[in-house]
Amino acid sequence: MAQSSRAIVIGGGIGGLTAAVALHRGGWDVTVLERAPSLEPVGAGISLAPNSLRALDVIGLGDEIRDLAAWQGDGGLRTPPGRWLSRTDADTVAERFGGPLVLLHRATLINSLASRLPSEAVRTGVAATLADPGDTDRPARVATADGELEAGLVVAADGIRSAVRRALFPGHPGTVYSGFTTWRVVIPVPGVEFASHETWGRGRIWGSHPLKDGRVYAYAAALTPAGERAPDDEKAELLRRYGDWHDPIPAILSAARPEDVLRHDVHHIAEPLPAYHRGRVALVGDAAHAMPPTLGQGGNQAIEDAVVLAGHTDDLAAYTAARLPRTTAVARQAVKVARLNMMTGRAGIAVRNGVIAALFKAAPQMLLKGFAGIADWRPPQAPYAAGKAPAGNHQRRRPREGRLHRTR
Missing domain, CATH: 3.30.9.30 (D-Amino Acid Oxidase; Chain A, domain 2)
Structure with missing residues (x-):
């Protein structure tokens, strides 16, 4: 296959594998290079909001993930002695944002994504570096221990310490400690x-x-x-x-x-990057916009990135234009939430808790307002754009065993 139709993904995490699946479905010859000896993720659970589930619908995975996950939302916010400040339920969240908030182990999501790729597409135990970002008149080049690979597109999904990000934007200050x-x-x-x-x-x-x-x-x-x-x-x-x-x-x-x-x-990343691309290279996920986990949107935004990128492979500037403002806004909101829930002053905490409890009592739906503009995002592609929808309907009511107040 011509090098212009070859895509190399550096990093086999959630963003990288989602991008690989989206590109594979779009006809690209995809190779995923993962430094670790396996795709088994270092991590634990991940919460997927309606925005990323709709992005997974585009690549035909949304319903599978909904079926594998627990619906999240039955519960709420408490104080250390146990007093409830607010309560929510999964059905209210799903109704407000057009779909559920779900929770599953990262390994489950990784395995589902990897299963949609040809077995030869994923190479583990391979350290890769960017040798040349390429340009309109030449392919990008990626160096490995076995030699260099050329590609019409390189997707850098190499995480918060991204070496590709440093290579593309050496003057950028990189990440800062969030304080916790x-x-x-x-x-x-x-x-x-x-x-x-x-x-x-x-x-x-x-x-x-x-x-x-x-x-x-x-x-x-x-x-x-x-x-x-x-x-x-x-x-x-x-x-x-x-x-x-x-x-x-x-x-x-x-x-x-x-x-x-x-x-x-x-x-x-406190200072946004000037762009999420250079030459034939595009950054996704933490490599582009690492954010605190306080909104639970890090993985969700990586999934969004991947699906949007697959629709802009012929114009990476359009990818940057679509993603940089949104992810910057989400990252800044995550920083604000971190300041709110990590408060230390007793007086400030008393005021914060009082406001939350009063809002919940007067207008429970107001507490979901902070998620507006995030969870209700929709991808530019229609759901199941690359093929027929799988059996079932992602708007169906949750199965009984998915209720979060049940533990076996």
């Missing part, structure tokens, strides 16, 4: 039933969410100096910080082993 670290676990917690929740304390938050397979996805975040680590182990650190918070947090911590706990400092 995160912990995540996915574990079975037998005999524990609870409503999905996020709990805001002083400079700390905790979230607990049942997955459809019966496990629990829990995450925590706290203001800490960059690079700080527990003197013993991270489970002990979580017990010190959250062990006296409301149920089911103590039960989750009791069920977790030290090796179950993942910890990562959070970094984001």
